[in-house]
Amino acid sequence: MLMLRCPYCGADCAETELAPGGEAHLTRRGPGSGDADLASYLFQRENPKGVHFERWRHVYGCGKWFHAARCTVTLEVFGTYSAQTLEPPPEIIERIRERRPDWEG
Amino acid sequence: MGFRLENGGRLIDRDEALGFRFNGQELRGHPGDTLASALMANGRRLVGRSFKYHRPRGILASGAEEPNALVGLGSGARFEPNQRATTTELFDGLEAKSQNHWPSLERDVGALNAAVAGVAPVFSAGFYYKTFLAPRVAWKHLFEPIIRQAAGLGQAPTEPDPDTYEHFHTHTDVLVIGGGPAGLMAARRAAEAGAQVLLIEQTPHFGGRALVEDETKIDGMSAPDWAARETAALAAMPSVTMRARTMGAGLYDHGYAMLYERVADHRPDAPDAPRHRLWRVRAGQVIVATGAIERPLTCANNDLPGVMLASAVRDYLRLYGVCPGERFVIVANNDDAYRTAIALQAAGAVVRAVLDVRSAATGALADQVRALQIPVLEGHGVAKIRGGKDVEAVETVRLAANGTRAGGGEALYVDSVALSGGWSPVVHLYSHCGGKLLWDDKALMFRPAPERGAPIGPDGGVNTRCCGASNGAMATGACLADAARAGAEAVAAMGLTAPDAALPAVDEPAEQPIEPHWFTPSRDKYAHGTKHFVDFQNDVTAADVRLAAREGYESVEHTKRYTTLGMATDQGKTSNINGLALLAEALDKPIPEVGTTTFRPPYTPISMGAIAGSAKGPLFKAIRQTPMHAWHAEHGADFEPVGDWFRPYCYLRPGEDRYAAVTREVLNARQRVGVLDASTLGKIVVQGPDAPKFLDLIYTNTMSSLKVGRCRYGLMCTENGFLFDDGVVVRTGPDSYLCHTTSGGADRVAAHLEEWLQTEWWDFAVHTANVTDQWVQIAVAGPEARALLTAASTDIDLSAAALPFMSYVEGHIAGAPVRLFRISFSGELAFEIATPASHGPALWQALLSAGQPMGVMPYGTEALHVMRAEKGFIMIGDETDGTVTPQDLGLHWAVSKKKTDFIGKRAQERIDLTRPDRKQLVGLFTTEPRQVLPDGAHAVVETRERGKPMTTIGHVTSTYFSPTLNRSIAMALIEGGAGRMGEELKFPLEDGSIMRATVVDPVFYDKEGARNV
Secondary structure (H helix, E strand, C coil), X not given: CCXXXXXXXXXXXXXXXXXXXXXXXXXXXXXXXXXXXXXXXXXXXCCCCCEEEEEEEXXXXXXXXXXXXXXXXXXXXXXXXXXXXXXXXXXXXXXXHHHCCCCCC | CCEECCCCCCCCCCCCCEEEEECCEEEEECCCCEHHHHHHHCCXXXXXXXXXXXXXXXXXXXXXXXXXCEEEECCHHHCEEEEEHHHCECCCCEEEEECCCCECCCCEHHHHHHHHHCCCCCCCCCHHHHHCCCCHHHHHHHHHHHHHHHCCCCCCCCCCCCCCEEEXXXXXXXXXXXXXXHHHHHHHHHHHCCCCEEEECCCCCCCHHHHCCCCCEECCEEHHHHHHHHHHHHHCCCCEEEECCEEEEEXXXXXXXXXXXXXXXXXXXXXXXXXXXXXXXEEEEEEECCCEEECCCCCECCCCCCEEEHHHHHHHHHHHCEECCCEEEEEECCCCHHHHHHHHHHHCCEEEEEEECCCCCCCHHHHHHHHCCCCEEECEEEEEEEECCCEEEEEEEEECCCCCEEXXXXXXXXXXXXXXXXXXXXXXXXXXXXXXXXXXXXXXXXXXXXXXXXXXXXXXXXXXXXXXXXXXXXXXXXXXXXXXXXXXXXXXXXXXXXXXXXXXXXXXXXXXXCCCCCCCCCCCCCCCCCCEEEECCCCEEHHHHHHHHHCCCCCHHHHHHHHCCCCCCCCCCCCHHHHHHHHHHHHCCCHHHHCCCCCCCCCCCCCHHHHHCCCCHHHCCCCECCCCHHHHHHCCEEEEEECCEEEEEEECCCCCCHHHHHHHHHHHHHHCCEEEECCCCEEEEEECCCHHHHHHHHECCCCCCCCCCEEEEEEEECXXXXXXXXXXXXXXXXXXXXXXXXXXXXXXXXXXXXXXXXXXXXXXXXXXXXXXXXXXXXEEECCCHHHHHHHCCECCCCCCCCCCCCEEEEEEECCEEEEEECCCCCCCCEEEEEEEHHHHHHHHHHHHHHCHHHCCEECCHHHHHHHHHHCCCCCCCCCCCCCCCCHHHCCHHHCCCCCCCCCCCCHHHCHHHHCCCCEEEEEEEECCCCCCCCCCCEEECCCCCCCCCCCEEEEEEEEEEECCCCEEEEEEEEECHHHCCCCEEEEECCCCCEEEEEEECCCCCCCCCCCCC
16 A cells, blocks of 8 residues: 655655555647647556656645656555646655656656 | 472462363363363363364464464354464463364364265365366256355354454654564664664564573573563663564554554453554564474374474473473474474473484484484484374484485384474564565575565664564574674664664584475375375365366465465464475476565464444544434434434424324425524535635536625535535635535535635635534424514514525524525525524524424425425436536536536536437436335336346436425436437336336426525
């Protein structure tokens, strides 16, 4: 059972305090988008063996959504960060490169 | 066989006697005994029959690994099957009975299986798969009932469990699992570094094997004395919590551990304690010090009562003062078993010989045994153990260097055999959380290999370490050094430093290496009738494993399932390695290539009660009640669950059934006036300068154009375009809305709004708050609704001109501050009154009193459902199932075509969502008006005879007998339904009959809205 630190309230949360929200950093495809983009947005998800960026909500806590960068193999957590961003912050990327030098992200 | 020694027994209190019963027989033991030790002290070694062959079985081990001695404990509601006699602490009045036999333990009919097995391959590997193939019909009517009768271990209790259980959640810096020498040492090192330590031990006593090894000297004292000193030292440290009778049941990701504490099994009358307690622990660092389990040797009839593990024999002598027999043979491939010979001789038993399968026994322990005049037969094993319900003799065999039979031996007339095939580290918990293992072909064991992958914490650092025997460090000195290392590493990972401390000096003999010996050939043809048991609990023999190999089962995971090896309640604690080695031999592959099976929690079975904890009865699930719940209960409410709420389905009057009550409530609301507790309705406040813009994206229709003081019915879709909630939106101010949701959907909708606000439109200045519980809501519906509110006294102008349909105003009713909405879910003239929750019960009472002259009655959820269906209103969850669009339901009018965007808009343009032949909402009138279609009934293109597949074109979503129309009505989703008006559809039912219904408009009642004025 994972432990993730909520970047808003600072609590170290057990997985049961959290609700998972799937892949992070999806781009919303609204009216005017093509069928392929829409299909990708609605139905296609990354499922990597290794570094993954995920959405979580501290549902039984402060209620905030946040993002986590995590290794799906070892369960190492590279960091958690605000959901209100379009891409992982540089310090998270730096941490991943330090821990996974051959990561091609 | 078996008797209590005059002296000795470190754990028992000889001054006190306890009475207990085994199969009805009155026996006596002492405090500190286990059921197993007390049975043997009373001369009982036959304690059960085996699973498949019903062979007589005794006690093999002394702890959690026991495969044979399973008993039923207690009686009545407290009866519990499959309890290990070796881990059951004796108490006064204990009742136990043996299992798997009929009519009695001594004379068992099922043992015929074993006799037959002497001549035919009954119950060989894959027996069931091969035998009961044909005829097909025989399986159901003949084979299965007979097999069911004979199968299974023990009996399930038949009454509800009267005991209490609880869960306990805690955090600790360091969790040390196992209170043997390694656990004591690791805990001490961690605690001295300043860490908070939780040290647990599955047995009632700390010390582990140190309690048995009197000859081993640690720090100049005997191992038991050293263990007592260390235990006391730890108990005195405030940063250390110690829990005996607490087993590490499972280890999970990121330091999460599940522990199982048997609080009151040994004192069942304790009034103050739960029986079991399940600990849910989050540990920064975990140290696994779970020791090792001795393996038996695989030889013919190695399952007879009187055959035991060598270490277990030592345990019974030293811990309980019980000698399991009078004349022993010890058989081993390692030095440790010689300690048992020494202990037996010291206790006054006869050790006829030590058979050492190794070609030479040259170690210090062997020399000590020889010095005691005990014969040591090098290069010898056991060809066969003779006996019926007890060991009678051992036939020895001379072994060649490769372990095959080199010549005949002699018969040694003994009553007991102690086997030792080496030790397997208890790596179960380490494996649970992902720790990798390595086959050590010198020490003949799987041991932890952190270099191949160790369990880690969230930060990527190692957080779980094995030490001592569980890490393969078997000798006491090595074990303590390894434990000190693990303790120091664990605290270092937390940024603490263990103070320098010298390792204790250990005085123990050096041991000669173990040698592999996985199977001893018997003299008879190696065939049926000569059984070399590998898995005692599931009756799997060496022949079964080899048969599986011959039949092509190359993976241990497949062999395990085919033979059931290691699949019993002991999960193969004594058998997995032996079985794996036999398979490897049969396949001529090295053991690591055959692999090891997966260890899964729990380590030993834990009670269902502990898993449930206190979550049973009223505590099973939280139930939400409105402030008027007590009134409902006092007035005949027949409750039904709605989401987490309990709502009145109807209010039963004396002599009424549900149907009569619902009919009365509907007609009363239609003809006079009814009141409904609608407090469960979701209420979410959305406020902020961007609230109009936000709600335009959330709802399919436009909310920014809604005027303050007005209400609008709104639909919410998911981004996939499917309808997921609906409700009336009220604009309470320029920047402020109140969004009503379905009763079951309030939390879901609140989460949906937050998700979009936080993760997509975080630049919007909007706040949301779920205020569902803060407001009581009461619907007043019926032609007399206005009269009722007037009679209840209000400062609000209720006239249609002042308060038209879909408008909202604040004021007072019966003295309560209210928000009054003129909205209707019944089609009648209706008001919904919201008042702060604390005013709810008084307002409810006031409305009922004021409505008395008009004939007011409360109505329940079913009347609400019937009335909304009569009016053709959809219900989320009835007419929707996550694949239904607003357009499918004919709600085009509530989907804006002008807005550039809303959630689900783009998806609703997908080809599949615009097909004309999608299932669409229609109304149905059954041809026979008194017939009510079953909920979910399927409409078919063409009926065929029962059992034949039919093409369905849709299904019934809501169906009622309408008291208002005095006929049945139904709603259905039918392919191309909008184009089928007037068509007759056929609904084949479960009983083979066919119901017919005509497609009609889904608004059955007052389509023009004449009643709501």
